[in-house]
Amino acid sequence: MTDSAQEPQSRRVDARGAVDLSGLASQGAPAAPTPAGPAGQSPTAQAQATAGPSAAPNSWAIQVQPQQLQQVVELSGQAPVIVLIHGADAASATMKTTLEDLVDAQQGRLLLAEIDSAAHPELAQSADQVPVATAFIGGRPVGEFDASVPADQLAQLVTQMVQMATQNGMTQKLPAQSTRVVEGQEPPAEPELPPLHQAALDALENSDYAAAATAYQQAIKEKPDDEDAKIGLAQVKLLQRTTGADLAAARQAAAENPDDIDAQIAVADLDVLGGHVEDGFSRLVRFIQTHFGDDRETARAHLVELYSITGDTDPRVSASRKQLARALF
Known part of the structure; x- marks a missing residue:
């Protein structure tokens, strides 16, 4: 792995992203949150995790669009990320399969984000060669490698990334992001969502946050104990509050008005x-x-809502709950 001193470009995340990685798993869809279940996973991820032995194996490889690259890099603050730009050639296919095998073997300790240069020729033109992979940890590029690297060295590189992440305190495992199709086996059908949940997701894909909120509110009205709808609504409200926000201006306002x-x-x-x-x-x-x-009380209630968005099983939530308890008592 070659060291890189290049700083990542300034990033703006316009989706839940690091809160629920499964929001990236839908190729071509605008970055938008996926409602998390009680375990902090999307309904699809939960179904995959509890499926029987005949189900397709879980995977931590996802197809992303170039416009999602900023979000993917941001995710490397949660777990190491390898971004692979590949083509339709044999070298790309080999490297892609090898990295998928290596990443999936780590069972959530890192993520592989794949971008198809054939569908985005501008990437092929900007890259010196395809396939090419860049490793990110903590939002920074830590190395770049291509198809000339043999499989055994790729395995060492993946292991090194996991070790580096562990040394930097990044020890959580990510939920599965997709499933891999076993040769000769039909891919599993996506579990159907309740109609109002599906309507909310459809609205999110069109960035219609008001319609998504309305759908989730109706779902809660019809079923008051619908935790998925409650979390989905909290996610939508977060997107509504932050749409068009200027982070630098917000930070300055908070610094100048600490009691606001x-x-x-x-x-x-x-x-x-x-x-x-x-x-x-x-x-x-x-x-x-x-x-x-x-x-x-406003701050406490809002913090609890952010906990629900992040997911109760997230270790960062557990740590913050302890801090909150000390602050309150």
């Missing part, structure tokens, strides 16, 4: 959306530690 709960919430929302989950949580916990009355 709305200003603190605005930055916390953007941090969670951008993958800086701990930063968003810590900001609100600090506010709770130093404020009382209605503003304190």
Whole structure:
């Protein structure tokens, strides 16, 4: 792996992204959140995880579009990411299969994001050669390699990435993002969502957040214990609050007005959306530690909502809940 001093470009994340990676798994769809179940996974991911032995094996390889690249790089703050730009040639097919095998063998310790240069010729023109893979950890490129690297060295590189991530405190496992088709086996059918949930996702694909919120609200009205709808609605509200927001301006406003709960919430929302989950949580916990009355309760309630969006099984949520308990008592 060759070291790279190149800094990643300034990134703007416009989807849940680091909160629920399965939002990237739909090729060609606009980046948008997928409702998480009680375990912090999407309904599809949960079905895959609980499927019987005849189901297609889980995979941590996803097809993404060039416009999702910023989000993918941001995800490397949660787990290592390899971005593979491949073509339709034999070398690409070999490298793609090898990396998929290696990444899936790690069972969620890293992610492989694949971009088809045949569908995006501008990428093939900008890259010196295809296939080419770039490794990211913590939002920074840590190496680049191509088809000349033999399979045994690719295995070593993947192992090194996992080790580097562990040394930097990145120890969580990601939920499966897709399934791999076994030769001679039909791919599993996607489980059907309840009609209102499907309507919400359809609206999200068109960036119609108001319609998505309405669908989730109706689902909750019809079934008050629908936790998936509640989390989906919280995700949509997060997108509504942050659409068009200027992070730099929000941070400046929060710094200049430390007692303004709305200003603190605005930055916390953007941090969670951008993958800086701990930063968003810590900001609100600090506010709770130093404020009382209605503003304190507003901050607490909002923090709990962000917990639900991130997922109760996420270790960052568990750690923040302990901090919140100390702040309150």
